[in-house]
Amino acid sequence: MIKILAFSGSGRRDSVNKKVVAVAAKGAEEAGAQVTIVNLEDFNMPIFTEDLEAEKGMCEGGQAFKKLLIESDGFLISCPEYNSSYSALFKNSIDWASRKVGDEKVLEAFKGKVAGIMAASPGALGGMRVLVTLRMLMENIGTMVLPTQQAISKAFEKFDEDGNVTDERTEKVLKNIGKELVTTLEKLKA
Numbered sequence: 452m453i454k455i456l457a458f459s460g461s462g463r464r465d466s467v468n469k470k471v472v473a474v475a476a477k478g479a480e481e482a483g484a485q486v487t488i489v490n491l492e493d494f495n496m497p498i499f500t501e502d503l504e505a506e507k508g509m510c511e512g513g514q515a516f517k518k519l520l521i522e523s524d525g526f527l528i529s530c531p532e533y534n535s536s537y538s539a540l541f542k543n544s545i546d547w548a549s550r551k552v553g554d555e556k557v558l559e560a561f562k563g564k565v566a567g568i569m570a571a572s573p574g575a576l577g578g579m580r581v582l583v584t585l586r587m588l589m590e591n592i593g594t595m596v597l598p599t600q601q602a603i604s605k606a607f608e609k610f611d612e613d614g615n616v617t618d619e620r621t622e623k624v625l626k627n628i629g630k631e632l633v634t635t636l637e638k639l640k641a
């Protein structure tokens with residue numbers, strides 16, 4: 452069975468990117484995958500510095516997050532656009548997970564994996580600029596990124612108070628990212 456790890460780059464409790472990830476994850480589940488959704492803030496990773504790593508080694512949360520990435524075939528990621536780029540929480544988490552410990556292979560968490568990327572913003576562009584930086588980062592560390600991507604504009608208007616998607620088109624395009632990720636991974640595994 453295809454295993455997917457889904458997460459957003461936002462640590463905000465009521466994050467719209469977390470809601471976006473949940474819809475895409477549903478699409479992947481409907482296509483037959485096993486999806487695990489995690490919140491990056493739950494891993495409590497300190498800001499990465501090489502001094503901290505040299506003194507204390509890999510942080511517990513970073514190793515736990517990396518383990519989940521290693522065990523997955525692919526990722527569903529939705530990242531908020533902060534000043535036209537990804538959030539510090541997202542980049543810090545990727546930086547920790549990129550560090551090799553013991554017998555692990557270089558960039559084992561990312562190489563040969565496939566990702567579907569999304570962004571959501573209350574603004575008119577939906578965070579489409581972060582998708583450029585997100586794609587570049589993930590590709591540079593060995594993860595193939597699906598050509599299809601989605602930026603959800605005016606995102607606060609597209610979910611209800613309970614976090615359910617209320618806009619039919621948004622639901623369709625997000626579920627499709629999840630489905631496309633599963634079908635791509637199935638083809639690669641065949």
Ligand SMILES: Cc1cc2nc3c(=O)[nH]c(=O)nc-3n(C[C@H](O)[C@H](O)[C@H](O)COP(=O)(O)O)c2cc1C
Nearest residue numbers: 461463466467468531532533534535572573574578
């Ligand atoms: C530091 C900061 C920078 C931001 N920069 C942008 C931006 O460049 N483009 C944009 O569309 N929204 C920007 N926003 C607004 C976010 O899109 C908005 O806070 C959004 O709700 C964050 O996603 P979340 O709901 O998943 O936490 C910024 C917000 C913060 C806190």
